[in-house]
Amino acid sequence: xxxxxxxxxxxKWEAVIGLEIHTELTTLNTKMFCGCPVAxxxxxxxxVCPVCLGLPGALPVPNARAIESTILAGxxxxxxxxxxxxxxxxxxxxxxxxxxxxxxxxDRPFCVGGHVDVEMDGAESVRIGITRIHLEEDTGKMVHxxxxxxxxxxxxxSLVDFNRAGTALMELVSEPDIRTPEQARRFASQLxxxxxxxxxxxxNMEEGSMRVDANVSVRPHGQAEFGAKAEVKNMNSFxxxxxxxxxxxxxxxxxxxxxxxxxxxTRHWDAxxxxxxxxxxxxxxxxxxxxxxxxxxxxxxxxxxxxxxxASLPELPDARRARYARAYxxxxxxxxxxxSDLGLGAYFEEAVEAxxxxxxxxxxxxxxxxxxxxxxxxxxxxxxxxxVTPRKLARLVQLVGDGTISGKQAKAVFAEMVATGEKPRQIxxxxxxxxxxxxxxxxxxxxxxxxxxxxxVEGYRxxxxxxxxxxxxxxxxxxxxxxxxxxxxxxxxxxxxx
Amino acid sequence: xxxxxxxxxxxxxxxxxxxxDFTATEMVEASLSRVSTVEGDVHAFNQITPGLAFxxxxxxxxxxxAGEPLPPLAGVPTAFKDNMNLRGTNTTCSSRILQxxxxxxxxxxxxxxxxxGVLPVGKCNMDEFAFGSSTENSAFGPTHNPWDLxxxxxxxxxxxxxAVSAGMAVLSLxxxxxxxxxxxxxxxxxxxxxxxxxxxxxxxxxxxxxxLDQIGPFSKTVxxxxxxxxxxxxxxxxxxxxxxxxxxxxxxxxxxxxxxLRIGVVRDLLELEGCDPRVRDAVRATVEGLEHMGxxxxxxxxxxxxxxxxAYYIIGPAEASSNLARFDGxxxxxxxxxxxxxxxxxxxxxAEGFGxxxxxxxxxxxxxxSAGYYDAYYGQAQKVRTLIIRDFERAFADYDVLVxxxxxxxxxxxxxxxxxxxxxxxxxxxxIPVNLAGIPAVSVPCASIDGLPVGIQLMGAxxxxxxxxxxxxxxxxMSDFDPxxxxxxTGV
Ligand SMILES: [Zn+2]
Numbered sequence: 004x005x006x007x008x009x010x011x012x013x014x015k016w017e018a019v020i021g022l023e024i025h026t027e028l029t030t031l032n033t034k035m036f037c038g039c040p041v042a043x044x045x046x047x048x049x050x051v052c053p054v055c056l057g058l059p060g061a062l063p064v065p066n067a068r069a070i071e072s073t074i075l076a077g078x079x080x081x082x083x084x085x086x087x088x089x090x091x092x093x094x095x096x097x098x099x100x101x102x103x104x105x106x107x108x109x110d111r112p113f114c115v116g117g118h119v120d121v122e123m124d125g126a127e128s129v130r131i132g133i134t135r136i137h138l139e140e141d142t143g144k145m146v147h148x149x150x151x152x153x154x155x156x157x158x159x160x161s162l163v164d165f166n167r168a169g170t171a172l173m174e175l176v177s178e179p180d181i182r183t184p185e186q187a188r189r190f191a192s193q194l195x196x197x198x199x200x201x202x203x204x205x206x207n208m209e210e211g212s213m214r215v216d217a218n219v220s221v222r223p224h225g226q227a228e229f230g231a232k233a234e235v236k237n238m239n240s241f242x243x244x245x246x247x248x249x250x251x252x253x254x255x256x257x258x259x260x261x262x263x264x265x266x267x268x269t270r271h272w273d274a275x276x277x278x279x280x281x282x283x284x285x286x287x288x289x290x291x292x293x294x295x296x297x298x299x300x301x302x303x304x305x306x307x308x309x310x311x312x313x314a315s316l317p318e319l320p321d322a323r324r325a326r327y328a329r330a331y332x333x334x335x336x337x338x339x340x341x342x343s344d345l346g347l348g349a350y351f352e353e354a355v356e357a358x359x360x361x362x363x364x365x366x367x368x369x370x371x372x373x374x375x376x377x378x379x380x381x382x383x384x385x386x387x388x389x390x391v392t393p394r395k396l397a398r399l400v401q402l403v404g405d406g407t408i409s410g411k412q413a414k415a416v417f418a419e420m421v422a423t424g425e426k427p428r429q430i431x432x433x434x435x436x437x438x439x440x441x442x443x444x445x446x447x448x449x450x451x452x453x454x455x456x457x458x459x460v461e462g463y464r465x466x467x468x469x470x471x472x473x474x475x476x477x478x479x480x481x482x483x484x485x486x487x488x489x490x491x492x493x494x495x496x497x498x499x500x501x
Numbered sequence: 502x503x504x505x506x507x508x509x510x511x512x513x514x515x516x517x518x519x520x521x522d523f524t525a526t527e528m529v530e531a532s533l534s535r536v537s538t539v540e541g542d543v544h545a546f547n548q549i550t551p552g553l554a555f556x557x558x559x560x561x562x563x564x565x566x567a568g569e570p571l572p573p574l575a576g577v578p579t580a581f582k583d584n585m586n587l588r589g590t591n592t593t594c595s596s597r598i599l600q601x602x603x604x605x606x607x608x609x610x611x612x613x614x615x616x617x618g619v620l621p622v623g624k625c626n627m628d629e630f631a632f633g634s635s636t637e638n639s640a641f642g643p644t645h646n647p648w649d650l651x652x653x654x655x656x657x658x659x660x661x662x663x664a665v666s667a668g669m670a671v672l673s674l675x676x677x678x679x680x681x682x683x684x685x686x687x688x689x690x691x692x693x694x695x696x697x698x699x700x701x702x703x704x705x706x707x708x709x710x711x712x713l714d715q716i717g718p719f720s721k722t723v724x725x726x727x728x729x730x731x732x733x734x735x736x737x738x739x740x741x742x743x744x745x746x747x748x749x750x751x752x753x754x755x756x757x758x759x760x761x762l763r764i765g766v767v768r769d770l771l772e773l774e775g776c777d778p779r780v781r782d783a784v785r786a787t788v789e790g791l792e793h794m795g796x797x798x799x800x801x802x803x804x805x806x807x808x809x810x811x812a813y814y815i816i817g818p819a820e821a822s823s824n825l826a827r828f829d830g831x832x833x834x835x836x837x838x839x840x841x842x843x844x845x846x847x848x849x850x851x852a853e854g855f856g857x858x859x860x861x862x863x864x865x866x867x868x869x870x871s872a873g874y875y876d877a878y879y880g881q882a883q884k885v886r887t888l889i890i891r892d893f894e895r896a897f898a899d900y901d902v903l904v905x906x907x908x909x910x911x912x913x914x915x916x917x918x919x920x921x922x923x924x925x926x927x928x929x930x931x932x933i934p935v936n937l938a939g940i941p942a943v944s945v946p947c948a949s950i951d952g953l954p955v956g957i958q959l960m961g962a963x964x965x966x967x968x969x970x971x972x973x974x975x976x977x978x979m980s981d982f983d984p985x986x987x988x989x990x991t992g993v
Binding site for chain 2: 094104111294
């Protein structure tokens with residue numbers, strides 16, 4: 004309902020949105036400051052040790068790979084890497100935080116500056132600035148028992164699971180450059196693709212390994228000052244992000260138009276009720292008493308180290324999209340789709356290679372985006388898990404290309420490949436599907452068909468060229484569907500024209 | 502008859518067990534026997550651990566029986582400050598909030614001592630969370646100085662100092678944040694070393710001020726101090742601030758003498774008001790002795806050190822306020838049984854669990870880090886710290902070792918300063934700059950006044966512990982100080 008009103012609201016009001024994106028570095032073997040393994044779920048309090056439980060006397064030891072991952076992310080997003088950096092303690096009491104301080108970063112984050120150019124369909128791309136990327140440790144998880152829906156209100160007691168506590172958490176803070184929910188959605192989704200490409204996280208929003216919070220305010224177009232902002236939390240998907248922002252923009256605009264004010268507060272997105280609501284928790288004016296973490300020495304990074312990491316950057320999504328468009332002559336949309344799905348892109352490239360090289364790109368892309376994607380969706384498979392390997396698909400494309408089977412036959416063969424896992428050549432032989440490309444055989448059948456249908460031949464020659472389809476159909480029927488359609492066409496046209 | 506640990510050194514014990522003159526088990530018995538006669542008066546321990554000690558002794562004796570080479574501290578009865586984790590013990594920090602806290606892992610320095618063969622005889626009393634200079638701030642009652650039971654042993658590692666002084670242990674470990682090893686060392690006539698920051702892993706010691714804390718040993722002799730350092734020093738992957746240096750034998754150069762060593766008396770500190778002139782004279786006399794032995798003696802000023810005290814009482818409490826936040830009653834430690842909600846649980850558990858000095862320091866530190874005050878307090882204190890480091894750098898360009906008294910006075914009476922925190926804080930005036938600069942320093946007994954020991958503090962450049970031991974050994978060999986207090990002698 005509010006979503007429908009968004010375009011109208013945005014004509015009058017300008018939305019100002021900044022995102023804070025927390026990404027758990029799930030691909031690390033160990034947590035940020037101890038040797039405990041990183042994994043989702045599990046029996047509560049089984050992946051813990053003195054360090055991540057905050058037992059007396061335990062000390063944090065920084066995970067070098069977590070720092071490298073963060074710097075890689077910074078390099079991929081055009082950030083400046085701080086020549087020296089350090090952790091700070093952020094002090095506040097909460098039961099899910101074992102030490103009652105979080106080791107985080109304050110005025111010396113690993114990465115500052117940077118930007119993402121967000122692609123907007125049919126419009127100019129929008130550049131969103133990145134303020135900083137820093138590293139911190141995640142908290143444990145609380146379960147409230149006895150209240151409704153696991154909420155703290157009305158709960159009789161709470162349980163804490165520290166399995167997640169101490170997992171490396173990379174926080175990216177954007178500039179308030181975002182103006183629409185769609186830009187926000189695309190920005191977050193492009194970041195996710197970059198992090199996936201770098202291999203630093205599985206970025207699973209439902210499991211919370213990627214969490215997006217948004218600061219939202221509205222102001223009349225042309226006004227320089229920002230309006231009062233609300234922080235919106237609990238958006239567990241890109242769709243939720245889009246919907247929550249749409250709702251919140253309209254809500255704030257309505258509030259202001261009715262002569263009210265927007266409260267500076269944290270709001271919770273309820274995906275079921277499709278609305279944000281104030282958390283109404285006792286709002287403390289938090290003073291986090293940041294100070295440099297004395298259990299670790301500051302980090303310094305020389306140019307060799309940073310350039311070494313830069314050289315190890317994989318091909319990033321933007322570059323991959325451009326390469327697909329260029330090297331395989333793919334239309335923009337095909338290149339976008341293939342480059343935004345890492346698994347599908349890798350499958351595609353392997354199949355193109357197996358099929359004989361870039362000139363086969365378009366034909367392979369058609370298959371990958373068509374029947375192959377449909378097959379993946381139908382069976383909820385990842386590209387790598389399909390029985391139709393890139394090599395088998397490549398073979399199928401080749402068999403069409405060299406005229407062994409027709410495109411139509413190929414679709415049937417593909418269906419058999421999915422069903423049986425057989426190679427295309429085996430299926431073609433088993434079903435006797437070989438396409439007839441012998442010109443003598445085709446000519447004989449054509450002559451027979453023309454002789455049997457003199458009236459239609461006359462009609463065609465008198466200008467009813469649409470009858471060509473009738474002749475093709477008759478010839479193909481005669482040949483049990485195995486005639487090479489291109490050759491059949493060619494022979495028919497030569498005979499009829501003569 | 503039971504052996505007298507006051508008369509045995511660590512080296513003699515190890516060699517005696519290896520030679521089968523006596524057994525490690527007899528060393529535990531000797532310790533327990535002394536405990537039974539003096540511990541009731543001294544109260545050096547929060548917990549005696551005969552089970553752990555006898556088990557360790559049995560392993561050493563089995564090795565000796567098998568004719569295997571013994572580790573360097575085999576069979577040496579050793580006590581640990583009660584802020585060091587040791588499985589099989591409670592680690593209380595002399596606080597109600599951790600009264601029943603059982604260690605689930607071992608502190609690295611303790612583990613290394615055990616690997617060197619020591620017998621863990623107990624966990625020592627201390628000022629609560631190491632906040633204090635007299636061991637009166639213990640939730641379990643004060644420790645008494647074996648030299649005069651009406652006097653304090655110093656603190657915060659007063660229990661560790663008293664245990665060695667009274668011959669209940671031959672070695673002990675303490676922790677030093679602003680003088681908590683050296684000051685009780687001086688007041689009990691023991692050799693007490695705070696190594697360079699980073700020399701000894703802090704893993705497993707309950708943190709007071711992470712940027713200042715360092716573990717170090719108490720012993721009766723300088724040689725034993727070196728042996729204990731040999732055991733505990735070295736890089737630890739579990740402490741990111743520990744330093745990776747080649748192993749060294751701290752006792753090897755000890756007997757080389759002080760010929761040609763440049764020794765600087767820190768004049769402006771020595772002349773501080775509040776320093777007992779007799780202590781000053783004892784230190785000057787000791788330095789003269791070193792000069793006679795060939796040391797090159799001069800005087801030097803460390804002008805920024807007069808600001809060390811205020812800087813320390815910002816940085817220490819600031820870090821402590823954060824380090825002690827984890828004692829919240831959620832996962833372990835004292836928790837009120839009837840909390841209304843989580844805030845009530847925090848407030849009452851902590852108010853009941855912490856003693857008054859802990860609460861004072863937590864509040865000081867919280868205030869110093871608060872928005873709007875950070876720059877004026879914490880930021881300013883860090884600048885002072887930098888100036889003090891510069892002072893020392895300049896002084897160590899001209900001198901190998903700097904000298905002050907360890908404490909302004911000899912041991913004071915129980916209760917004498919308890920009501921006046923600032924006068925208590927002043928007893929660390931000579932030791933605090935060392936922690937702020939991260940350098941090593943050792944207190945060596947050099948005289949006694951009215952039957953109470955006087956300590957001289959020797960300070961060195963970073964990682965120059967071996968030179969300190971060399972000077973300490975020279976002082977020990979020329980001094981006629983007897984480290985065995987009368988209390989124990991009459992008991993023999
Ligand atoms: Zn852990």
